Amino acid sequence: MPASPEAVRDSSLKELQRQFVREVLYRDSPEVAAQIVANGLGAERRLAIYRTNAQETFALALEAAFPLLLACVGPKEFRSLAWAYQRACPSPAGNLFHTGRRLPGFLADHVRGTPDDDLIDVARLEWAVQESLWAADSDSALDLAALAAVPAEHQAELRFLLHPSVRLMRFEYGVFGPWEARQAGKPVPRAVASPENLLVRRLAAGIQLQKLGQLDLLWLEAVQGGASLVDSAAALPETAQDELGALLVRWVTAGVVTGFTTKGQSAGKVLE
Amino acid sequence: MSQASATVPVTASRPVPAQAGIGLRSPHHDEFLTRRPAVSWVEVHSENFFADGGRQLQVLDAVRRDYGVSLHGVGLSLGGTDPLDPEHLRRLRRLVQRVDPALVSEHVCWSSADGIFLNDLLPLPYTEAALRHVAARVGAVQEYLGRPILVENVSSYLEFEGAEMTEWDFVGQLARRAGCGILLDVNNIYVSAENHAFPAQNYLRGIPAELVGEVHLAGHTAVDGILIDTHSAPVTDAVWALYREALRLLGPKPTLIEWDADLPSLERLVAEAATADLQARSAWRDAEGGVHARVA
Numbered sequence: 001m002p003a004s005p006e007a008v009r010d011s012s013l014k015e016l017q018r019q020f021v022r023e024v025l026y027r028d029s030p031e032v033a034a035q036i037v038a039n040g041l042g043a044e045r046r047l048a049i050y051r052t053n054a055q056e057t058f059a060l061a062l063e064a065a066f067p068l069l070l071a072c073v074g075p076k077e078f079r080s081l082a083w084a085y086q087r088a089c090p091s092p093a094g095n096l097f098h099t100g101r102r103l104p105g106f107l108a109d110h111v112r113g114t115p116d117d118d119l120i121d122v123a124r125l126e127w128a129v130q131e132s133l134w135a136a137d138s139d140s141a142l143d144l145a146a147l148a149a150v151p152a153e154h155q156a157e158l159r160f161l162l163h164p165s166v167r168l169m170r171f172e173y174g175v176f177g178p179w180e181a182r183q184a185g186k187p188v189p190r191a192v193a194s195p196e197n198l199l200v201r202r203l204a205a206g207i208q209l210q211k212l213g214q215l216d217l218l219w220l221e222a223v224q225g226g227a228s229l230v231d232s233a234a235a236l237p238e239t240a241q242d243e244l245g246a247l248l249v250r251w252v253t254a255g256v257v258t259g260f261t262t263k264g265q266s267a268g269k270v271l272e
Numbered sequence: 273m274s275q276a277s278a279t280v281p282v283t284a285s286r287p288v289p290a291q292a293g294i295g296l297r298s299p300h301h302d303e304f305l306t307r308r309p310a311v312s313w314v315e316v317h318s319e320n321f322f323a324d325g326g327r328q329l330q331v332l333d334a335v336r337r338d339y340g341v342s343l344h345g346v347g348l349s350l351g352g353t354d355p356l357d358p359e360h361l362r363r364l365r366r367l368v369q370r371v372d373p374a375l376v377s378e379h380v381c382w383s384s385a386d387g388i389f390l391n392d393l394l395p396l397p398y399t400e401a402a403l404r405h406v407a408a409r410v411g412a413v414q415e416y417l418g419r420p421i422l423v424e425n426v427s428s429y430l431e432f433e434g435a436e437m438t439e440w441d442f443v444g445q446l447a448r449r450a451g452c453g454i455l456l457d458v459n460n461i462y463v464s465a466e467n468h469a470f471p472a473q474n475y476l477r478g479i480p481a482e483l484v485g486e487v488h489l490a491g492h493t494a495v496d497g498i499l500i501d502t503h504s505a506p507v508t509d510a511v512w513a514l515y516r517e518a519l520r521l522l523g524p525k526p527t528l529i530e531w532d533a534d535l536p537s538l539e540r541l542v543a544e545a546a547t548a549d550l551q552a553r554s555a556w557r558d559a560e561g562g563v564h565a566r567v568a
Contacts (some may be wrong), residue, residue, distance in 0.1 A: 014353035046430035089391040094347020137325035
């Protein structure tokens with residue numbers, strides 16, 4: 001990583017940039033206007049152009065990342081939300097991907113317990129989708145021959161790997177229906193309070209959402225958390241221990257489990 | 273992801289010739305790969321390919337096999353006083369290593385202060401201190417990437433008091449000091465010239481032609497007496513005229529049609545690039561005619 005050339009930092013440049021950003025976002029640094037050439041148009045109007053640009057860029061990035069939220073609240077309310085969010089949680093990076101990261105938390109702080117409570121889960125779902133889209137590809141499907149060759153004494157220590165794009169989500173609201181409606185181009189209903197577990201992942205054709213039963217969720221969460229085969233079984237209820245084999249087959253077949261490690265092995269390949 | 277895991281391109285990158293290319297945006301990805309339009313090169317926004325995996329990168333891998341590729345960044349904040357973002361740089365280097373593009377470019381601007389990004393191309397004060405600062409950062413970026421970059425002039429809606437040089441002097445000096453090239457955006461010159469009432473021709477004549485590695489063209493929008501660089505419209509007649517004038521001074525250069533908002537059909541975008549090639553040939557004929565007339 002290059003050493004940032006701190007030595008050449010110019011304090012007046014730094015102060016100018018700080019004032020500029022604060023005046024654009026918060027209107028609390030009017031002194032920056034004195035450093036702007038008027039030239040036929042006042043400094044405030046010139047700054048307003050940059051304020052509009054900053055708002056527009058940020059809002060468009062959010063609209064692209066949270067289309068279901070946009071459909072739920074409508075364009076006018078969404079723009080109002082975007083500006084409030086931008087001022088509270090401004091963009092932290094030059095890459096616009098990151099603008100939406102704190103939106104679920106922002107909504108949790110502001111609409112929890114209100115009639116808009118469902119929007120928190122909608123935003124959580126859509127951020128999980130963004131993370132899934134951004135995630136790494138998987139090198140390959142699970143190597144079944146290598147798995148079959150794992151010695152019996154090492155099988156308890158097997159740790160399965162999920163595809164990097166997999167996100168396991170627990171929701172208080174049923175967001176699957178609104179998601180499906182929007183995907184189909186139908187009117188989007190608001191999510192109703194009804195707990196729902198979803199698996200979000202990226203396929204070649206795009207994002208796939210899949211409802212999860214309680215056993216699937218518990219086992220997949222344990223696996224994603226790095227549990228060994230024995231420990232992932234322990235995450236299941238006593239009465240469901242017989243389900244372990246079926247769970248493994250189901251999620252390997254579905255392409256959700258894409259690798260494994262065990263002592264001396266990684267992703268199905270023996271480490272030398 | 274570690275540096276070692278960056279994908280090394282398996283084929284050499286294709287060059288970017290002195291012809292017109294298009295900005296390739298995601299709504300056109302599928303159609304572009306299906307139709308394989310007759311443009312010789314494309315430019316993409318680097319940040320749109322910073323993901324660890326997924327469809328976007330697969331598209332770019334496919335495109336680079338048949339077309340020259342230019343990576344154009346919009347978020348590095350070369351003129352900012354916050355430290356250069358190591359994560360941003362790491363992802364940019366990983367992408368450069370994967371794509372092996374013909375060109376890599378960024379902007380002569382800043383975007384953040386105290387860690388707050390406006391995600392806009394904000395103008396600098398054209399002072400010696402700012403010039404030293406930006407040149408050092410461009411040098412650091414080039415060293416990290418292991419290759420030279422081009423830096424683009426931005427359009428602006430304000431100027432700062434205390435300027436010690438013109439914008440074109442600033443850009444030219446920056447390129448000389450940092451050892452980088454220039455991406456000359458002719459539309460940006462036109463927009464800024466109109467907004468700040470300076471002759472655009474002075475800008476063209478003040479830029480060191482030998483350092484210009486690429487030209488940008490785009491549309492703009494007039495709002496309440498100010499021109500805004502919206503990239504949402506065709507290139508205007510006035511900008512075409514300035515482009516011809518630029519090429520008469522610069523000679524043949526790779527030229528990009530940028531269109532980001534109100535995106536037209538791919539066909540329309542390719543047609544705009546074809547127009548740029550026609551305009552370029554007209555400019556070169558004029559330039560040759562001028563030389564012949566002077567010789568005679």
